[in-house]
Amino acid sequence: MTSDFQIIKRHLAKLKEAMGFQRSHSSKQKVKSISKLKNNDENGGDIHGSINAKTTSDPPVSFITSDPSYQTWMIEHPSAQDSFDRLTKAAKGKKIAVFLDYDGTLSPIVDDPDRAFMSDEMRAAVREVAKYFPTAIISGRSREKVKGFVQLSNVYYAGSHGMDILAPPRPVKASDGKYHTVAHGKKGQEVLFQPAKTFLPAIREIIKELEVETKKIQGAKVEDNRFCVSVHYRQVRDEDYSLLQKKVKSVLDNYPEFDLNEGKKVMEIRPSIEWDKGNALEYLLETLGLSNPNDVLPLYIGDDRTDEDAFKVIKKRGQGYPIIVSSIPKETEASYSLNDPAEVLTFLLRLAKWRKSFSSSKPLAQIWGIGN
């Protein structure tokens, strides 16, 4: 007998088909295969249907909520806010570990990447969450830069899309040992995990070449993310985009050991190694002693393609909360959604408040010996 659930699923699939949804490009997909990116929206061309015309700013909330494609999408990716009681009920007797992306999640997307500041309210919310849950920020930025934006000492940081992690020392896979460097910081002994270290000299060369090649393209910006590089085109004129793309590709032709991926109005260049935000999430869970999937629920909030790798890992574990930040329907591995960084803020505050309300135990800072 066909269940109601199956009927609804079939109905949704038909609706999606009618609206022109397609599977997303995985974060590993090269930019070479994506044409005409410049005029697409924030998401680098994932979106189809009625919202295709969107360029730099988000549609008004009234439009979003009345848009049928968004409503359909929300059935499959319900709001983490609306599902809060269900999420926390499932977490009873388990530990939650919180993982957060930075740009587009903790800070709104802005034109100048150097000015993507986090609000004091958001900082306070993350600080509060990290008092009760082990918390890590996993960003595409360099670890130092994202730490400079966040300015919290009670969270862990992974930069360069997870290729630069500073975490407590714990036994991890022996094969990882060659990428470790012991560091002594405020939190005592920590270990730097940098699996792309051998690529550093080539990355320096690439940055120099890109700076020369893109100098004459107004608005183009090369960002040094230490183990990866971003070439921004948010402020590049539409008519200059293909020239910029051509120049970036011509530099990379001499560096076949690097991949070129597409983010939000940014071309992201990174070493072609099997290491992404998903691996970083697993690594952190392991080093923080949180690897038992029956006991630990990882919660990951992110907005971009590279976050999909982390969503996949959580889905594969079968336990946890992959939450996408998006105000438009898009293909994702996430199970839940939040509209924008403002909703992320409300959600984080609620999470901390919930934990605090039944907490007779000490805050993590005291247990883990880390400050805030």
Ligand SMILES: O=P(O)(O)OC[C@H]1O[C@H](O[C@H]2O[C@H](CO)[C@@H](O)[C@H](O)[C@H]2O)[C@H](O)[C@@H](O)[C@@H]1O
């Ligand atoms: O993993 P993330 O922390 O989300 O980093 C991904 C990229 O984020 C930044 O670029 C994006 O945000 C900028 C500031 O709002 C915006 O100007 C840009 O258009 C976005 O793509 C960062 O600057 C990149 O290096 C990261 O790769």
